[in-house]
Each structure stands twice: as structure tokens, then as C-alpha cells.
Amino acid sequence: MAAPETCVPAILEIADDCLILGHRLSEWCGHAPILEEELALANMGLDLLGQASALYAHAGKLEGKGRSEDDFAFLRREREYRNCLLVERRNGDFAHTMLRQLYFAAFMQPFWRTVAATSSDETLRGIAAKAEKEMAYHLRHSGEWVIRMGDGSDESAARMADAVIELHRYTGELFMASPARAAAIADGLLPDPDTLRAEWDETVATVFNAAKLELPEIRVMQKGGRDGNHGEDMGHLLAELQFMQRAYPGHTW
Amino acid sequence: MTDKHDLTPLWEVFIRPRNGLHHRHVGSLHAADSALALQAARDVYTRRGEGNSIWVVRSSDIAASDPSFAEPNFEPADDKIYRHPTFYDIPDEVGHM
Numbered sequence: 001m002a003a004p005e006t007c008v009p010a011i012l013e014i015a016d017d018c019l020i021l022g023h024r025l026s027e028w029c030g031h032a033p034i035l036e037e038e039l040a041l042a043n044m045g046l047d048l049l050g051q052a053s054a055l056y057a058h059a060g061k062l063e064g065k066g067r068s069e070d071d072f073a074f075l076r077r078e079r080e081y082r083n084c085l086l087v088e089r090r091n092g093d094f095a096h097t098m099l100r101q102l103y104f105a106a107f108m109q110p111f112w113r114t115v116a117a118t119s120s121d122e123t124l125r126g127i128a129a130k131a132e133k134e135m136a137y138h139l140r141h142s143g144e145w146v147i148r149m150g151d152g153s154d155e156s157a158a159r160m161a162d163a164v165i166e167l168h169r170y171t172g173e174l175f176m177a178s179p180a181r182a183a184a185i186a187d188g189l190l191p192d193p194d195t196l197r198a199e200w201d202e203t204v205a206t207v208f209n210a211a212k213l214e215l216p217e218i219r220v221m222q223k224g225g226r227d228g229n230h231g232e233d234m235g236h237l238l239a240e241l242q243f244m245q246r247a248y249p250g251h252t253w
Numbered sequence: 254m255t256d257k258h259d260l261t262p263l264w265e266v267f268i269r270p271r272n273g274l275h276h277r278h279v280g281s282l283h284a285a286d287s288a289l290a291l292q293a294a295r296d297v298y299t300r301r302g303e304g305n306s307i308w309v310v311r312s313s314d315i316a317a318s319d320p321s322f323a324e325p326n327f328e329p330a331d332d333k334i335y336r337h338p339t340f341y342d343i344p345d346e347v348g349h350m
Contacts, residue, residue, distance in 0.1 A: 034261065034283060035282075035283075035297075036282050036283060036284060036293035036296065036297055037293075039293075039296045039297050039300070040292065040293065040296040043296050043300065137295075140292070141292050144288055144289060144292065145289075148285060148286075148289070
């Protein structure tokens with residue numbers, strides 16, 4: 001069964017998460033601490049870009065207005081992007097980047113696993129089956145680094161602790177279902193993100209325990225991305241992401 | 254400051270392209286420990302579907318023959334052509350050996 005058109009905004013939320021985080025990882029190109037990690041970051045970025053591409057194409061088809069994946073990726077305005085705030089946070093140092101990846105992957109792996117097993121939409125089940133394996137790797141890779149930096153030198157431990165203080169407050173939004181998402185949940189297209197919280201908590205706690213990191217107590221979680229209210233870094237990110245299509249409309253490689 | 258390569262020593266990477274074949278040396282990389290070396294090997298050497306199994310071993314754990322002793326090691330085999338099984342007529346029924 002194909003999903004109804006009302007589910008398009010919910011699919012775009014997830015596609016935007018993948019596109020924006022994939023773009024953030026691509027910013028590491030040429031700047032990674034070692035060659036091996038340069039390739040790892042680019043690989044993960046490409047995984048996410050591939051997921052975004054498949055989701056945009058599917059959303060365009062369901063919408064039926066002839067919008068292509070490029071239209072979604074490059075030709076919307078900032079407020080129209082509905083990614084969560086976590087994925088747009090700037091790369092910071094390597095500790096920030098790896099912690100952001102851990103937080104996201106710890107959510108997305110069970111998310112895709114659930115979509116693959118339960119979604120009413122066949123195309124989404126296919127995308128999910130592939131994406132789950134990719135996110136399992138992201139989770140393992142980022143987790144190993146968080147453990148090594150958290151339980152590493154004084155310098156690396158301090159940087160990891162800073163990253164936790166900076167980024168943990170953006171994790172709450174992963175579990176909030178926007179009105180757009182609620183429609184897709186009701187249609188059996190996507191799982192309720194709140195049902196994935198226990199597994200995320202356990203995954204993150206296991207890594208933090210091994211990394212000797214403290215889980216912070218966050219009173220108020222940051223949110224807004226799902227309403228199109230982004231942080232100030234988002235405009236800069238989009239300026240770079242969209243430059244070619246804005247300067248040379250319709251340009252192809 | 255500690256040299257980066259003290260923290261991330263060299264590892265040799267072996268990839269098995271398919272079940273039934275043996276692992277082949279494909280190159281080397283720097284990594285802090287075996288878990289990260291396996292991940293780096295996956296990212297550096299299996300991006301185009303090159304394999305389904307990876308081994309890594311610390312380069313310093315490999316004992317190598319002495320290049321200056323190459324002649325005593327290997328030249329004595331050069332004139333012992335009878336060790337190559339090329340003098341036998343193999344019956345057609347045997348097929349590939």
C-alpha cells in the first residue's frame with residue numbers, strides 16, 4: 001500500500017535530518033584529523049545523503065506535484081526545512097562531531113529497524129532495510145570514538161564533556177512527534193519516536209558508562225527544527241549547500 | 254607533544270574477497286587499537302565491495318625476512334626446476350589440477 005499524500009511532510013522531516021547531517025559530515029572533507037577518519041566521515045556523509053535522496057524521491061512521488069529530490073534539497077527556504085536542531089549543530093571539534101553522530105545513530109538505527117519491520121509503505125520498508133545497516137555502522141563507529149575520547153587523555157575527556165554539555169539538550173527533539181509526524185504514525189507509516197526512547201537511553205548509557213562520561217540533567221530540551229525554527233548556523237549551512245543551484249539554476253554535472 | 258604515530262601505530266590490513274579464498278594483504282593504516290583499525294580498514298579498503306572479511310595485525314608484530322639475506326634465502330631454489338611439477342603428462346580425464 002502506498003502512503004497517502006498527507007504523509008509527505010513527515011517523510012521530509014526525516015529526509016531533512018539525513019541531508020543536513022550528511023552535509024555537516026561533508027564539511028570535514030580535507031579537515032579530518034587522520035586520513036582514515038577522513039574517509040570514515042565522508043562514507044557516513046554519503047550514507048546519509050543516499051538516504052535523503054531516496055526519501056526525497058519517494059516524497060516527491062507521493063506528493064505528485066513533480067518536485068524532484070533536487071527541488072527538495074536545494075530549492076526550499078530555511079523555514080521549509082524541518083530537520084531537528086541536533087543535525088544542524090556545527091561540527092565543532094572531533095568530539096562534538098562524534099557525539100552528535102552517536103546521538104543521531106542511536107536513534108535512527110532502531111527507528112529504521114522498526115520502519116523496515118512495521119511500516120505500511122513498501123518503499124519506506126525498502127529504504128529502511130538498507131539504512132538500518134548503515135546506521136548500525138555509524139553507531140558503532142561513533143560509539144567507539146566517544147568511548148576512547150571520554151576515557152582517553154585529560155584533553156580528550158574535557159572535550160567530550162564539553163560536547164555533552166553543548167549537545168545533549170538537542171536530543172529531546174528526536175522523540176517529539178510533530179503534527180506532521182502524528183499523521184504518518186496514525187497511518188502506520190512511521191513509528192512513534194517516543195517508543196524508541198528506552199532503547200536510545202540504554203545505548204547512550206552503555207557508551208557513556210564505558211566512556212566515563214556523566215549524563216547531564218537537562219531541564220528544558222531545545223526544539224524548533226520541526227517547525228522550521230532553526231539556529232543561526234542553518235542559514236550559513238544552506239548558503240553553502242544551495243549555492244550552485246541558486247547561482248546556476250537547473251545546472252547539472 | 255606526543256607524536257601522533259605513537260598513539261596510532263601502523264596496522265597491516267588483509268581482506269578476503271569471497272568465501273573460499275584466502276585473505277590477501279591490501280595495504281596498511283594507522284589506528285589506536287584493533288577495534289578502530291578494523292573500522293578504518295572497512296572505511297579505507299572495502300568501499301567498492303572488495304571483501305567480506307577483514308584481518309588487521311600490528312605491523313610491528315610481523316617478523317620479516319632480512320632483505321640483505323635474500324640471496325642465501327632464495328637463490329638456492331632458482332636452479333631446482335625439478336621442484337616444479339611441469340615434467341608430468343597429465344591425463345585429460347584429470348581435468349584441472
